[in-house]
Amino acid sequence: MPALSAQYSPKDNEEAIYKKWEASGAFQPNADTLKAGKKPFVVMLPPPNITGVLHMGHALQDTIMDILVRWHRMQGEPTLWMPGTDHAALPTNKIIVDQLFAEGKTKEDIGREAFIEKTEEWYEKTGALILNQMKRLGASCDWSRERFTMDTKYVQSVNETFLQYYKKGYIYRGARIVNWDPKTQTTVSDLEIDYKTEKAPLYTFQYGPFQISTSRPETKFGDKYVVMHPDDARYAQYKHGDTFTAKWINGEVMATVIKDDSIDMKFGTGVMTITPWHDVTDFEIAQRHKLPMEQIIDFEGKLLPIAGEFAGMKIEAARPKIAEKLEQMGLLVSVNKKYEHNVALNDRGKGVIEPQVMRQWFVDMSKLKEEAIAVAKDGQVRFVPSRWKEHFITWMENVHDWNINRQIWLGHRLPVWWKKGAHGTENEEGNFVVSVEKPKGDYEQDPDTLDTWFSSALWPFATLGWPEQTEDLKTFYPTSVLVTAREILYLWVARMVFSGLELAGNIPFKDVLIHPVVLAKNGQRMSKSLGTGVDPLELIEAHGADATRFGLMHQMSFDMQQMKFDPEAIRSAQNFANKLWNIARLLDGLEDREQVTIADQWIASRAQEISQEVSVLLTEYKIGEAARLLQDFVWSDFADWYVEIVKKEGSTSIARGVFADILKMLHPFMPFITEVLWEHSGNTDMLITSQWKFESHSKSDAAHDTVQQMDLFRSAVSAIRSARILFGVSMGSTVEVYIPEGVAMPESFERMAHARIVGEKKETMRSYPIATGGVLFLHSDEITSEALEKGRALLDARAQKIEAEITAVTQIVSTMEGRAPEEKVKEKKDQLVELQKQLQDIQDSRALLVL
């Protein structure tokens, strides 16, 4: 056995271990257990953007998945962690457009085909860098199954989905109001809009007999309807459908009164005019009352000819000029300059959204959402933490039809073919064919591409071969757990649920784990521009992958919504890894011994308890708690106490057995170092595929009082250490102690306490109480009178504190009696007895102090 170095070096081990795992085929689902019909454990990696790099959110998420996957693999389940990447249409599109811009070109200059070629080159060049970064973290994905949302098979799945939805009548084309981003020239989903509060003047104008307010006078050219609440007494004289003439920007208009419930009577004058083409609420009102609509602003954000003299102007420039003209016409009633309203911005690129009525493709959600709601309600799909269940259901209940086409070139093109010249014109109807292949005749493909989420919604089954009924699909679908961030709960998770149910005929996953958002320690979002970003690869470089993983888990709990990341946790985890390493070094150096001590029995039974607790915690996804429990056990019990004993006495085989159990329990959390040490201790099989079964279980049938004896031992050693400091006795000098009859101590007692046990209690001995089981006396010539005085004061203080507590508890017991459950009262009484015993100990000690 080669000697271990004094410190663990992650860099010298991680790469080699990873290669070994990969070469062994351990990352692939085990063929034997599959054949034996064992139920597989399956996790889909939420496909990161192919052009992305690993950030702390990924590191957290990937660690959680890897822990679950490794743990299930060790339980002998066929385990599949399916990796892959997403084509990231919008960000990649922007990258390519920017590249072209730098060359002084536009995408139109080079044409669609050349553009697609360029993107393919880009994908080729960047590769799936992020997946390789995951390997650094130790992710045990089945790389042989890696997929990309734009690979040939995946494109087929996407097309098939479109076709099936269309056949079922879920996909329709309709003129609807959508979020148009003039900057990037595409529609944007509701979920991908950010609202920013901005100050803008709120103008109030005279409009016929009414006063109307608006922050957007530039949209008001075509307004011909005034809307008010039917119950608004102020306007009771006006009836629905009444008409009147109003002086307006470009001359007189004939306007009509509309009564609608959606009007807020308390806002402004309670009357508004509507611009259905450019406002969602107005659009809905117009639809309800079947009112005509007219476009005022074009797709570039410029005013159309309806604006008369303002035609062709950008809206931002036109706004004050229009207000000015209305003022000159004497129509401006007032301006509120402090008015605040929300401006809709595109998440990506931050273009200001201009709602437009456009002919678009939609998925009718009415039936799909019911299916998804049902499986959330009956718990087939479970959310952790459970509060997300309600969020999910509420969102689903209110979901609108899904606008699925985007006006960018990058992405999955719609399998829709238009008769030449028909697309985008008034006579669209009936002039298209939905088909993967180009139909015979003069057809051209719809220029639009699909929303990225349309394709990612298929991830759990498309990656397994759907629509073909492949072996993989039959074996691994539905998957077990989805681990994801809450920001894509609606965008992605919800859509996977209904897509899975509708297309693959089953839920896509059973449990959805929503992990916290990783923030910088000061609570700010992690971002490069703020300088708050932390690069997980740098952490791995500096502290090792195991420490990075363990540190993250040590800090994490699924109950958190955000996790303020403290890099200190990683350093601390590195120390822990090193501790583990050095325990192994010590055990290496021990000669074999077989006699069993109470310490051996104690540690074996502790290990058994811990392994059971860890299993329970992991079943409940309490990964952070499991990590904390393990660290505490290894460091505080195993290293600080047991190892100190077993280095001189006891059974080395139990020590090594329990240590092997520790390596197993820690392996899901710290895969590299545990694998290195496992191999080092002579195992021929690999830890990654070893069984989640523990040696200590067979050796832990210790007598019940073993634990009590060890407690006594530990508190005795601690008490002597405290007393030593209290009485000013240096560590160098050995103190004499008397231990009462019948108390068994491991031989190591004298060594660890720096004490010598003397046969009988001496009159001159100074005494000191210990927490359990009687009084322990200690003697040393170094104890001075001043030290004794100090000690006495301290004992007095303690006695007082306990007396106070006894008074309090006595009171509680008397009030509890007859009211609280009997066992609870008994607990309290036991506590009282315990307190009184402690007080007696202290008083005894106090009495024996010879000054």
Next chain:
RNA sequence: GGGCGAUUAGCUCAGUGGUAGAGCAAUUCGUUUACACCGAAAAGGUCGGGGGUUCGAAUCCCUCAUCGCCCACCA
């Protein structure tokens, strides 16, 4: 506007009805050959404020405050 979450030691956080916990930092001591990426000891908290339920509340309920997030988008 609606909803959710957080508020516990200097910092990051555990702890869901029974004597307030960990890691890190700060303090004191210790070069005991596994580890100074260590060990030992001691210190540190009216559990955000107020009210209620209960024999008993960090924990359950109400309320207020502060911070954060999600949803909705109001002319």
